[in-house]
Amino acid sequence: MPTAILNDYLRRAIERKDYQAVLQFLEEFQAVDLAELLQTVPVDAARELLMYLPVVQRASVFGHLPVDWQSQLTTAMTDKEVSQLLRHLDADEGADLLHVLPENRHDRVLRKIAHAEREALRRLASYEEGTAGAIMTSDYMTVPAEITVGKALDVIRKSAPNAELIYQIYTVDAQYRLIGTLSLRELIMNKPEARIKDVMTTEMVKTKLSAKQEDAAKLISRYDLLSLPVVDDDERLVGIITYDDAMDVAEAEATEDMHKGATIGPLAGNFRDARLFTLYRKRIVWLLLLVFGNLISGAGIAYYENIIAAYVVLVFFLPLLIGSGGNAGSQAATLVVRGIATGDVTISDWRKLLLKEIAVASGLGLTMAAAVSLIGAYRGGFDIAWVVALSMICIVMIGSLVGLCLPFILNRLGWDPATASAPLVTTLADASGVLIYFWIAAWILHLPAP
Amino acid sequence: MPTAILNDYLRRAIERKDYQAVLQFLEEFQAVDLAELLQTVPVDAARELLMYLPVVQRASVFGHLPVDWQSQLTTAMTDKEVSQLLRHLDADEGADLLHVLPENRHDRVLRKIAHAEREALRRLASYEEGTAGAIMTSDYMTVPAEITVGKALDVIRKSAPNAELIYQIYTVDAQYRLIGTLSLRELIMNKPEARIKDVMTTEMVKTKLSAKQEDAAKLISRYDLLSLPVVDDDERLVGIITYDDAMDVAEAEATEDMHKGATIGPLAGNFRDARLFTLYRKRIVWLLLLVFGNLISGAGIAYYENIIAAYVVLVFFLPLLIGSGGNAGSQAATLVVRGIATGDVTISDWRKLLLKEIAVASGLGLTMAAAVSLIGAYRGGFDIAWVVALSMICIVMIGSLVGLCLPFILNRLGWDPATASAPLVTTLADASGVLIYFWIAAWILHLPAP
Incomplete structure (x- = not known):
C-alpha cells in the first residue's frame, strides 16, 4: 500500500482544502484498497477522507473496514451521517453496522430512514451470529411467475440499482413462498414472449434461516451458485446469501479451524491487529x-x-x-x-x-x-x-x-x-x-x- | 446420498432397459450430486448410467468426477465418446481431461474436434499446474469497444451458450490486449444507444498467466470479482478465472496448508479415498x-x-x-x-x-x-x-x-x-x-x- 504517497501528496491536498485533487486521488482506488489505506492514518484523518467521497463510494469503502474502525468512525460521525451510510450500505453490511452502534443510537439513526428499509434492517440485524440469517442480504431480485421474459428484463433493469446481485432471480407465490429461480443468463437467452413460469427451475438448492453459515457457504461452493436463497420455517423467501460473502465465510471458517487445531480460541478480527x-x-x-x-x-x-x-x-x-x-x-x-x-x-x-x-x-x-x-x-x-x-x-x-x-x-x-x-x-x-x-x-x- | 434407492429402483430400470425411467430418475439430481452417486457403483455401471444422460448433462456430471474416475471411465469409452465429452466440457475441464488421457489417445481424440477448439484446448492444457493459466477457461465473452450497448446485448445473447460466464464482459484492442471491462449489470442498466467504450471501466484487476493459482483466487475474493482476466506477457487477454474455480482453489489451498501444518505432504485427491x-x-x-x-x-x-x-x-x-x-x-x-x-x-x-x-x-x-x-x-x-x-x-x-x-x-x-x-x-x-x-x-x- 502506497502509504508514503498518501502521507505526502494527499496530506498537502487536504491541507490546502483542494477537494478536487483529493477526490481524484481517492477515486483511483478500489474500495477494498481504500479501506486498507484509511487504516494507516489516524481515525480523524480517515473520517475526513471518507467524507470527501461521494456517498455511494463512501458506503462501499466503509463496508470493507473492520468492526473496530467502523465503531470509531461512527462515534465521530453525526446521526445524519451514519443514517446516510446505512441507507447506502448493502443490507447485510447495514445490519452489521447496527451491531456496531451503541443501543442508544439505534433509534435516532434509524428514524432518519424510510420505514420499509428500517424494518428490513432491524430484522436482518436480529438473526443470531453464525447463522445463514446473519450473513444474508434482503436486497435480492424477485419477478412474478406469470409475466414474460421481456417484461421481467424491464423489471430487473428498473430494480437493478437496489439489488445486491441481479444474476439470479427468484419467483415467489402470494404467500411469498419460494417457487422458482432462473439466472439472468437463462433469461436473456429465452424469447422475450416466453413466460417466466415456463422457463424457471423449480428444483433448487436453498437453506433455512437458522442453518449454520459455514453450511450455507458449503452449498454455494458445492453447487457453484451465485446466490443461495434463504427461507423461513414456512418456506417464505427472506433473503439471499451471495457468493462473495460465502467466500469470506469459507476463509474465516478455515482460519478458525486452523487456530483451533493449534488450541487458539476464535479471534474476531485480524491476528496482526489483535490486542x-x-x-x-x-x-x-x-x-x-x-x-x-x-x-x-x-x-x-x-x-x-x-x-x-x-x-x-x-x-x-x-x-x-x-x-x-x-x-x-x-x-x-x-x-x-x-x-x-x-x-x-x-x-x-x-x-x-x-x-x-x-x-x-x-x-x-x-x-x-x-x-x-x-x-x-x-x-x-x-x-x-x-x-x-x-x-x-x-x-x-x-x-x-x-x-x-x-x-x-x-x-x-x-x-x-x-x-x-x-x-x-x-x-x-x-x-x-x-x-x-x-x-x-x-x-x-x-x-x-x- | 440415496445409494440404496439407486441400487434398487435404478438397477431394475436399467435391467429392463427402461431408458425413460432411468433418465427421469437421473434428471432429478444436480450434476455434482449425480457425480457423487456414480462413485458408489462399479465403473462399468457408472459408464452406462453416464451414457444414458444427454451429452450436455453428461459433460457436466463428468466434470465433477475426481481424476481417477475420469481416467477409468475414459479408458472404457471409445475415442468418439471421449471427443464428444471434450466438446461439451467447459474449456478448463476439457484441458484437465487431456491431462488424464494417455498421450497416445490425445491426437486420435482431438482430431474429431474443430480446429479452433482443438488448439484452444491444447494451449490450455499446456500451462503449468498450479498457475493461473492452468485453472483459467478460454470460454469468456468479449465485445468490441466501438459498438453500442444494445448491439453488445445481441452479441452476448448469441454467444452465451458457448461462454462459461457472461456476467463480466471484456473488450480488447486489435492486438487482443485487454482494454476494458463491464458487467452485464452495468450493460443492462445503460441506455441501448450508449457506446461500450464510454461505459466500460479501464481500471481493472487482472493477473498474469504464470501467477500462482492461490494468488489469483485471493484477488477474486478480495475484490469480490465474478471473473478475473488472465493476460500474457504482452498484456493480451488469454482467459478468465471464474469465481467458482477460485472457491475450489481457496479450499484446496487451505487443506494443503492444514496438512502441511501437521507434516502431511500434499494429497492430490480426497483423503477418504486416498490409497x-x-x-x-x-x-x-x-x-x-x-x-x-x-x-x-x-x-x-x-x-x-x-x-x-x-x-x-x-x-x-x-x-x-x-x-x-x-x-x-x-x-x-x-x-x-x-x-x-x-x-x-x-x-x-x-x-x-x-x-x-x-x-x-x-x-x-x-x-x-x-x-x-x-x-x-x-x-x-x-x-x-x-x-x-x-x-x-x-x-x-x-x-x-x-x-x-x-x-x-x-x-x-x-x-x-x-x-x-x-x-x-x-x-x-x-x-x-x-x-x-x-x-x-x-x-x-x-x-x-x-
Whole structure:
C-alpha cells in the first residue's frame, strides 16, 4: 500500500482544502484498497477522507473496514451521517453496522430512514451470529411467475440499482413462498414472449434461516451458485446469501479451524491487529488445560522411576518415542478434521478410515522402528534396540488411532471435531507413550514392576 | 446420498432397459450430486448410467468426477465418446481431461474436434499446474469497444451458450490486449444507444498467466470479482478465472496448508479415498525427519544424566515443561502461517509481531509458571518449585519465539512458511526446552555441570 504517497501528496491536498485533487486521488482506488489505506492514518484523518467521497463510494469503502474502525468512525460521525451510510450500505453490511452502534443510537439513526428499509434492517440485524440469517442480504431480485421474459428484463433493469446481485432471480407465490429461480443468463437467452413460469427451475438448492453459515457457504461452493436463497420455517423467501460473502465465510471458517487445531480460541478480527490481552486470553486456556494432561506423562515417568534409575539410557529415547506418537496422531487428526470440514469425510466413514489407519500406521511404525532400532543398538545394545523398536510400533499405532478417533468421538459428544488439536492429540499420545514404553521396557529387561 | 434407492429402483430400470425411467430418475439430481452417486457403483455401471444422460448433462456430471474416475471411465469409452465429452466440457475441464488421457489417445481424440477448439484446448492444457493459466477457461465473452450497448446485448445473447460466464464482459484492442471491462449489470442498466467504450471501466484487476493459482483466487475474493482476466506477457487477454474455480482453489489451498501444518505432504485427491501407500508416503518423510530432531532432546537428556540421577523428581516435570513450550510455539506458528496465507500478515510485519509475541508470551509464561510452581512445591519443595517456574517462563518464551520467527525465516529462505508445522516447532521447542530446564536446574540446585 502506497502509504508514503498518501502521507505526502494527499496530506498537502487536504491541507490546502483542494477537494478536487483529493477526490481524484481517492477515486483511483478500489474500495477494498481504500479501506486498507484509511487504516494507516489516524481515525480523524480517515473520517475526513471518507467524507470527501461521494456517498455511494463512501458506503462501499466503509463496508470493507473492520468492526473496530467502523465503531470509531461512527462515534465521530453525526446521526445524519451514519443514517446516510446505512441507507447506502448493502443490507447485510447495514445490519452489521447496527451491531456496531451503541443501543442508544439505534433509534435516532434509524428514524432518519424510510420505514420499509428500517424494518428490513432491524430484522436482518436480529438473526443470531453464525447463522445463514446473519450473513444474508434482503436486497435480492424477485419477478412474478406469470409475466414474460421481456417484461421481467424491464423489471430487473428498473430494480437493478437496489439489488445486491441481479444474476439470479427468484419467483415467489402470494404467500411469498419460494417457487422458482432462473439466472439472468437463462433469461436473456429465452424469447422475450416466453413466460417466466415456463422457463424457471423449480428444483433448487436453498437453506433455512437458522442453518449454520459455514453450511450455507458449503452449498454455494458445492453447487457453484451465485446466490443461495434463504427461507423461513414456512418456506417464505427472506433473503439471499451471495457468493462473495460465502467466500469470506469459507476463509474465516478455515482460519478458525486452523487456530483451533493449534488450541487458539476464535479471534474476531485480524491476528496482526489483535490486542495483547485478547491474544493472551485466546491462548492461555488450552495451554493450562494441557499442563494437566502432561501431568499424566509426568506421573507415568515418576511411577517408573526405579526403571529409569536402573537404565538411565532409556530416557535418551523418551522424547523420540513419545514425540513420534504425537506426530503420527496429529497427522491422523488433521486429515480427519479437515476431511469433515470440507465434507470429504462423513461421520459414517469412521469404520473404513479406522481400518485404513491401522494399515498405514503399521507401515509408519515398522519403518520408524527400523530406523530407531539401529540407534538403540548403538547406544544400549540388543535389548534396548528391541525395547525401542517394539515401543515405537505400539506408540505410533496408539497415537495414530487416538488422532483418528478423537474427532469422531468429539463430534459424537456434540463438540466441534476441530477441538482435536495437534497439541491435545500430542498430549494424549505422550501420556500413553510413556506408559507403553516403560511397560515394554520392564517386560523385556525383566525389571520388577514398580 | 440415496445409494440404496439407486441400487434398487435404478438397477431394475436399467435391467429392463427402461431408458425413460432411468433418465427421469437421473434428471432429478444436480450434476455434482449425480457425480457423487456414480462413485458408489462399479465403473462399468457408472459408464452406462453416464451414457444414458444427454451429452450436455453428461459433460457436466463428468466434470465433477475426481481424476481417477475420469481416467477409468475414459479408458472404457471409445475415442468418439471421449471427443464428444471434450466438446461439451467447459474449456478448463476439457484441458484437465487431456491431462488424464494417455498421450497416445490425445491426437486420435482431438482430431474429431474443430480446429479452433482443438488448439484452444491444447494451449490450455499446456500451462503449468498450479498457475493461473492452468485453472483459467478460454470460454469468456468479449465485445468490441466501438459498438453500442444494445448491439453488445445481441452479441452476448448469441454467444452465451458457448461462454462459461457472461456476467463480466471484456473488450480488447486489435492486438487482443485487454482494454476494458463491464458487467452485464452495468450493460443492462445503460441506455441501448450508449457506446461500450464510454461505459466500460479501464481500471481493472487482472493477473498474469504464470501467477500462482492461490494468488489469483485471493484477488477474486478480495475484490469480490465474478471473473478475473488472465493476460500474457504482452498484456493480451488469454482467459478468465471464474469465481467458482477460485472457491475450489481457496479450499484446496487451505487443506494443503492444514496438512502441511501437521507434516502431511500434499494429497492430490480426497483423503477418504486416498490409497494406503500414498498416505504412507505423504506421512513418513517428516515423521522420520522429526525423529532426528528428537534425538537432540534425547542427547540433551543423556548429557544431564547425572542431574537426573541426583534429582529423579525433575523427570516428572519434563513432559509438562517441554510440552508447554511446544504448544505455545505451535500457537504462534499457526497464527503467523495462516495470517500470511490470508494476507492479513505480511513479511514486513515481523518486527511488530515479534514485540507483541514477547509481551503475550511473557503473560502466558508467568501464568503457567504460577500454576506449575504449586505442583513443584508440592512434589519437590521450594527449590524445585523455583526451578520449574523459571524454566516454564523461559521455555514458553523460547517456544513462542521459535514459532513466531520460523515461518518468516522459512519464507526468507524461499520455502513455504506453512512448513513451520506444529510438530516441527514442537520438536525444536522440546530440544531447547530440555537444555534450558536442566541448565536452570543445575544452576539453582548447585549441581556440577556434567
